[in-house]
Structures are given as C-alpha cells and as structure tokens.
Amino acid sequence: MLSLPVQPAPSQFGALFDSDTKAAIASGLCIQCRGAKLLCGKTRCPILVRWDSMMKTAPMIDRMDLDGSSPPGVFVGRFGYPMVYVGPLVPPIHGDTQILDTPEAWIGRPMEDIVQFRSQLVRGMHRVHVHDVDRGGRIVDLTRELALGSSPAEVEAGFARKPHGRVVLDDNVQPFGPSAPLHRLEIGTVKADPNLERASSDTDLYAKEAVLDLYGRGAPVSRIQRAFSVGAFGLEKNRKFVPTRWSITAVDDTIGKELRERVKAFPLLNEIRVHEAIGFDDRFLVVMIPRPWRYELIEAWYPNTLWNPLGREVVMFGDHEGFEGRTTYASIGGCYYAARLAVGEALNRDRRQAATVILRETHPGYIMPVGVWNVREHVREALRRPSRTFATMAETLAYLRTRLDIPMERYVRISEVLSHVLHQRTFDDFDLLAGARAQD
Numbered sequence: 451m452l453s454l455p456v457q458p459a460p461s462q463f464g465a466l467f468d469s470d471t472k473a474a475i476a477s478g479l480c481i482q483c484r485g486a487k488l489l490c491g492k493t494r495c496p497i498l499v500r501w502d503s504m505m506k507t508a509p510m511i512d513r514m515d516l517d518g519s520s521p522p523g524v525f526v527g528r529f530g531y532p533m534v535y536v537g538p539l540v541p542p543i544h545g546d547t548q549i550l551d552t553p554e555a556w557i558g559r560p561m562e563d564i565v566q567f568r569s570q571l572v573r574g575m576h577r578v579h580v581h582d583v584d585r586g587g588r589i590v591d592l593t594r595e596l597a598l599g600s601s602p603a604e605v606e607a608g609f610a611r612k613p614h615g616r617v618v619l620d621d622n623v624q625p626f627g628p629s630a631p632l633h634r635l636e637i638g639t640v641k642a643d644p645n646l647e648r649a650s651s652d653t654d655l656y657a658k659e660a661v662l663d664l665y666g667r668g669a670p671v672s673r674i675q676r677a678f679s680v681g682a683f684g685l686e687k688n689r690k691f692v693p694t695r696w697s698i699t700a701v702d703d704t705i706g707k708e709l710r711e712r713v714k715a716f717p718l719l720n721e722i723r724v725h726e727a728i729g730f731d732d733r734f735l736v737v738m739i740p741r742p743w744r745y746e747l748i749e750a751w752y753p754n755t756l757w758n759p760l761g762r763e764v765v766m767f768g769d770h771e772g773f774e775g776r777t778t779y780a781s782i783g784g785c786y787y788a789a790r791l792a793v794g795e796a797l798n799r800d801r802r803q804a805a806t807v808i809l810r811e812t813h814p815g816y817i818m819p820v821g822v823w824n825v826r827e828h829v830r831e832a833l834r835r836p837s838r839t840f841a842t843m844a845e846t847l848a849y850l851r852t853r854l855d856i857p858m859e860r861y862v863r864i865s866e867v868l869s870h871v872l873h874q875r876t877f878d879d880f881d882l883l884a885g886a887r888a889q890d
Contacts, residue, residue, distance in 0.1 A: 480757045482767070482781050516572055516613070517606045519544045521551035522599040522640070525573050525626065526679045528693035532581070536680070536691055537574035537589070537632055538596055540605045547602045553624060553672050553823035557831050561730050564820050565625055572613045573629035580691040583681035589635045597680040598650055600643035600673075608634030621756075622695040622784045624821040645669055646677050653686035660684070661704045671791070672823070675701045695784070698822055702787040709794025710775065714743055716803045722840040723804075726853060727832035730824065731815025735853055736793070736832050737807050737846065739871050744805035745793060746770035746867040747786050750856050754814040764856060770807075770866040788826035796833035807867040811854055843872060 523539030541547055549555055550567045576593070578586040583594070596603060609630035645667050649660040660683035664674050679697035681689040692700065718740040725736040748768035751758040758765050769780040780786035793806045808829060840846040851858050862868045 512612060514609050514612060515607065516540055516542055516609070517544075517604070518542050519547045519602040520596060520599075520605045520637075521547045521549075521571075522596045522601075522603050522676075523551035523571060524593050524597045524676060524680055524694075525623075526691050526694045526697070527575070528695060530577075531693065532579055533577055534580055534691055534693060535575035536578050536586070536593055537576050538593055538605055538607065538635065538637075539571040539573055539626055540607055541570040541572065543570065544604070545602070551624075551672070551676075552670070553821065553827060554670050556823070557729065557827050561818070561820065565818075568625040569627045571626045572607075573626055574607045574609070574632040574635065575629055576632045576635075578691070580681075583689045583691060589632055592635050592637045594650075594680045594682060595640050595642075596637055597676050598642050598646045598682060599640045600646075601641045603640045604638035606634075606636040607632060620695065620821065621819040622698055622822045624823060625819075643669070643673065646673065646682065650677065650682040653689075655683070655685075657684035657688075658704055661701055662708050665705050671701060671705070671826070699784040699787050702784065702791045702822075702826065706787055706791040706794050707775065709791065709798055710743060710745075713794060713797045713803050714773070716797065716801050718742070719800075719802045719804045722843065722846050723837035724840070724846060724849060724853075725832040725835055725837045727828045727835065729828050729831075730820070731813040732824065732828065733811040733813070733854070734825075734828050734832050735809040735811075735850060736829060737809070737850070737868075738797075738804040738837075739806070739843075739846075739867070741805035741871060743773050743803055744770065744807075744867050744870065745790055746807040746865060747780075747782060747789050747810065748807065748861060748865055749782060749785075749810045749812065750861075751812045752814055755812050755816050756819060766856070766860060766864055768864060768866075784822040785825040788822045789829045792826055792829035792833060795830065805867050805871065807865055809850070809854060809861055811856060813855075 518541045520538050520540050525535075525537065525539055527535040529535075539551065541550060550571060556564055556567075576586075576589040578590055582590070596605070610633050611630050613628040613630040645664055646669065649655060649664055652660070655663075657678070661674055661678065665671070675694075675698050677683065678701055679692050679694045681691050683689070719738060720740060722740065723736075723738040725738075727734045746768055747770075748766065750764050750766045752764050753760075753762055767781070769776075769782050769786050789808050793808070797804060797806075810825070838849060840849065847858050847862075850861075854861070862872065
C-alpha cells in the first residue's frame, strides 16, 4: 500500500522553488493556472514537479508483462497533441476492481484510499493521431472496446519496457500509477454497457446528443467521460480521441448547459437555502437564492495548501455567469463546470430556479491534487443533504459566518452574485419578506 508523503513544513518550501516560481505563487498565478496553462512560462509546473519527486513508488511489476482486471479504465494523454498516447489502465490484481475508476463512489473515503486505488493502475501507452479512431490498429480498437464496458474485464498487456514512474498527479484528472509503452494487448470478454454501445454504433448521432441521451438514461458521468475520450461519439467523419482531462470538462460543460436551460423554465425558490459538505479539509457551502439563474464559484486557498504553498495570506478569486451563461472559459478551470453540473442537477430535481454561489474554502489538509471529481462529487453530496433555510440575506450571512473561517465581507467583496442580490432589490424580495412575516 502506498503511503502519503509527509507534507514539508512551509519553511522548507523555499529550497524547492526558484525566485520566479515564488513570485508566481505569491501573486496567485498558480491558483489560476493549476499546472494546466503553464502561465509561469516554464515547461512543467514546478508545484507538480515537487509532488512528483515526493510521490516515488516502487514499480508495480518487475517484468514486461502484466495481467489483471481493468475497472475498466482507459487514459488518453494530451502531450504531443495531435499525436497522443492512448491505452488501458490495468492493476496487477484480479477480481472486482470497479472502485478503482469510479469517482462517484469515493465520497467519504480518506485521501489515502484514493491514492491507493489509483496508484495500482498501470498505464499502457500506444501513440496514435487523434483522428485515427478507426485506423489506429488493434490496440486502439481494444482500448475503445474496454472504454465501453460496464464492469471489470481481464486484460493482458505486453510492454516495450518495464513500467516505471511515480503516481501521476493532476488537478483535473484522477491520479494513476506507473506507465510503459504497449506492444501487445489482449482483452477477455467485455460486458458492454448497452447504452454506451448504442450511442457508439450510431455514427449519425452528434456527440452532444449522445452525451445528453446517456446522462438522461442514468449513465454515470465518469463513464460518459471515459467513452467520450476514446472517440466513441459523434458523426463518423468527425470522431477523434480527446485527452482525458479535456473530455472530463467537455462532458461536465455539455450536461451543465443543458440542465441550466431547463432550470430557467422553473419557478424561483421560495426561500434561501444553504447546503454544506466537507472532504479532504475542503469545505463547500452552497447558497441558493430566489433569483433567476446566476451561478458563481469562489475559492479561497489557505497558505500551505496545494496551489498556495508559500503564501502568508489566503488567496481568493472566482468565476461567474449570468442568466445567459458565459462566452469565455472559466479561469478556475474544470472545477467550475463540475460544480455547475451538480447545481443544475439539484435544481432540476426540485424543479426550481435560483441564483447560486458556491463558497469553497480549502484548508491545509488539502495537500495534493486528486482530480476535478472532488469538486463535482462534494457539491453533489452537499446538495443531497438537508439544507438550512432563511428568509433574508442578513440571516443567511450571519449563518455563513459561523461555517466559514474567512470573514464574509471578503467573500461579498469579490462575489458578483452576492453583491447583485444585496444591492439589487426586486419585488421577489418583498414577497419573500412578506411571506416570512406572515408565518411569524
């Protein structure tokens, strides 16, 4: 079992970073980038390199062949695009391994469990052009077949060299273990997900429609994302491989937009609701207000957390959208779209409309990236739990002060949604107040 490394004391961080990196961290640039955009100008994220050096793990196997039960799992890389590495994720164990690649089932488990699950998955790599979905050869065909599976499948992999490396960490993608180029791949009987298989076989169905249909039929979001990444959806001539980190956000965004448009047809909430969930020392407060659709995610990163390892102050920023959505990519990245999906789900369940702001307070216990699923599933968890209800924003802010460590005034100053609600009174506000008084 892989144990988590001991988090260095903040005083030790200075020796790990050069002056340019220290300046980027201090300015909050690293929180905006999260290793994805390389805004500091370096070829690799210095913070993830630090974790890479700390997460050394013994090779999973000491041979050129591996057999085990894939959850099923696949991975499509992004480096070298449009030439990318495609292949299966295979643990050196047999049996029911589905938990290893099902983030929907990870809520409530400690971070050590997540890293242990993922560190067992050895990544096989086969280089292919993103457009060669149907011309990539046998390894590509078998990888796509595996991605459409509904349960673990037996896999035999032959590597060009022994798998080696460390646990790969990324803020968007779940961790995984060592990797090696594939030269041979054999897969036993794969029990295909009938809905995924149907969508994949329909070469006249647009990818967006395939994603929404599968979601409507109850397919787990992670399973749709996996199939999306191997080019299983879309018009036949347009199909291509999508790097896993991009497929995660693409599916979250597609579903979230559809849910948002449905929400707009519902009546407003008749009360202010606050939901809460905590996981990995990461606190999520979801505030729903009786106003037309607006959405905002605000994050506050404490010093000695993943993207603020050298800071002396809490770094805060957020992204938002109004009734018509947004036209630019959210600076926060994939977590914005993951959380928006969860909000849209909850409002559709209740057949209500609201302006929603999510306040995420990340404390020092959140020490490593585990993937954007963390935000989606914890916001889902918060919205499954009973809410606290309030008649006025004054009562709401007073309660939030008891649940958050950062003064609410700081959140209000940077929040578009809270500022709008506090300073733009509507007839709905007076109706809400009148209803509250009538109940007294």
